Amino acid sequence: MTYVLIPGAGGDPRYWDLLVDELHARGHDAVAVPLPAADPDAALPEYAAAVRAVVDTHPEVVLVAQSLGAFTAPLVAAHPAVRLLVLLNPMIPAPGETPGDWWTATGHAEARAAYAAAQGRDPHAGVDLAVDFFHDVPADVAARLIDGPQESDAVFVHPNPLRRWPDVPTRVISGRDDRFFPADFQRRLAVDRLGVHPQELPGGHLLALSQPRLLAETLLNLTG
Template sequence: MTYVLIPGAGGDPRYWDLLVDELHTRGHRAVAVPLPAADPDAALPEYAATVRAVVDTHPEVVLVAQSLGAFTAPLVADHPAVRLLVLVNPMIPAPGETPGDWWAATSHAQARAAYAAAQGRAPNADVDPAVDFFHDVPADVAARMHDGPQESDAVFVRPNPLRDWPHVPTRVISGRDDRFFPADFQRRLAADRLGVHPDELPGGHLLALSRPHLLAEKLQSFTAGQKRKSGRGIRRAPMLPGPSRPVGRE
């Protein structure tokens, strides 16, 4: 079984480096896919084609997607090699919903503001990578990531070809301390759109950087569950459509 890892915004495969090392230590194959995020002509179809080309070279795959990568993953999960789909702190899409539409459709801003206020932080502060993403990432690890590639606008505005969730077991992993996608918000979204309850780990939005050991353990437990033909976590609920007005990005 090979873990094929899809990064979030920016498409930087270095995000997965620590997790790849953890999985290799456990005897697993893992491949992090670089996405053409900086290409103004590339969007979800091109991202999916890039990932599919990697999946083509492996007979059995666990597809793992971080955050914005959850928009790409279901476009590839119909591949016959994919045995399991795992979404980590994900932007779970509805059919036809663009990443730009997702923010208003899910009431993300309200959820983020409420969580910030509950923690004593400014509820309407602009997104600050140090506060929202890297607050629990070791300083030396964070320093290596700040010069990563940027995401072009194309992926947020071009159409999403997803028409229904693929018929593959799907699991969600949430960071209990995620400031950008608060855990309550993720629970609601996973229940409403996939009919599943997330598995939660301590840590924030960037679990592969802050908790690679725990994330590898969790992924390994899912793989064992697949070998036992466990059905827990399979998407069952219908997905909901989103409105058409983009309000932000991740």
């Protein structure tokens, strides 16, 4: 079984490096897919093509998608090699919904503000990578990745070709301490849109950086 790993915003495959090492150490193949996120002409169809090209080379695949990657994963999951789809702190799309529309449709801003207020943080503060994403990532790891590539606007505004969720087993893993997509918000979205209750792990939005060993063990448990 090969774990094909889809990054989130920015399309940076380095996000998965620590998890790839953990999976390799346990005798499993893992491939992180670089996405053409900086290309102003590339959107979900091009992202899906990049992932599909990797899936084509492996007989049995577990797709693992981080955050924005959850928009790409269902466009590939119907591939006959895919045995399981795992969404990690995901932006779970509705059919036809664009990533740009997702934020308002899901009530994300309100959920993030409420969680910040509950923690004693400023609910009106703008997004801060150090506060919202890297707060529980080891400093040396954060230093290498915090200034990673940026996402172009194309993926957020171009049409989403998803018409229905693929008929493949789907699991959701959520960070219990995610400040950007609070766990309660993720739980509601996963149940409403997929009928799936997330498995929660300690850690924030970037679990593959803050909890690579635990995440590897969780993925292996999901696949038996």
